[in-house]
Amino acid sequence: MTMTVKIDEVSKRYGKVEAVKNVAFDLNVGETIALVGHNGAGKTTLIKLMLGLIRPTDGQVRVLGEDPARGDFEVRQRLGYLPESVSFHLALTGRETLSFYARLKRVDVSEADMLFERVGLTPEAADRPVRTYSKGMRQRLGLAQALLGEPRVLLLDEPTSGLDPALRRSFYDLVADLRDRGATVLLSSHALTELEGRADRVIIVNRGIKIADGTLDELRRIARLPTRISIRLANGRPVPPWANGGSRWKRNGQTLEADVLPEDKIALLHDITAHPDELADLAVAEPTLDDLYAHFLNGQGKA
């Protein structure tokens, strides 16, 4: 893997507040990373450090091999950023806004035109003043601005807030496309459910400290949270022997539920599926990102 961002034992203090404490991680080419944590956990501070807007109190930040705080144009040009609250000049049209940013990034203005299509803003919308835009349209314009110059590293702060479900889906399609083209995409978000299956890796921060870092599968292995297996018996079937006697199964209406540890899961599924005629339905629910987040935040595990 080729590294694009290196956070090397970084701390950042604002006066007495230690916003980031000894955090270390690398981000790689073609990786989508979710950066999650409560309000005030240090996510925006980490993003500002990667953007070079602030300098670390201790440690080193490298983006595309350079110190982003030095402000090298080549690095800034390959770095895209969507802030949490996008705010544009309301009197300018979308097209004028994007042309302005294209000039700042020294990107061909014709690329800006193509980006409208990519983020789903019609030519008619592009020629209207931003004042007339809905929150979702402003967010799309913000994303188009972040995509100028085909960035190698994209930092997106709460990118889907204000987007309806259809727009969220098309936004994540866009992120997948960027990742396939080799971009590193960092999503800072509270929307844990929608990040499942969309982020390759999750970094959890709490009070400035990194408390977990890995793929969902890796975090599940470390957390050893149980998988919930639910079955519904076929009409008139008695409770089968493998579900009898053990305290593992709980009845929930017509459904029997068991929480099993990772090492017992396959054996139990084997028992259950050995007699398919006994079953009307079977569901297996792995711990969600919400469950893992709560687990690591409760200090029960460290990754």
Ligand SMILES: Nc1ncnc2c1ncn2[C@@H]1O[C@H](COP(=O)(O)OP(=O)(O)OP(=O)(O)O)[C@@H](O)[C@H]1O
């Ligand atoms: N410029 C600043 N001066 C002083 N304290 C700051 C400054 N910026 C952030 N902080 C403090 O640093 C800590 C981390 O803040 P940060 O904005 O990085 O958190 P966050 O995870 O992005 O939160 P949110 O999800 O609310 O955006 C908080 O305690 C915050 O109050």
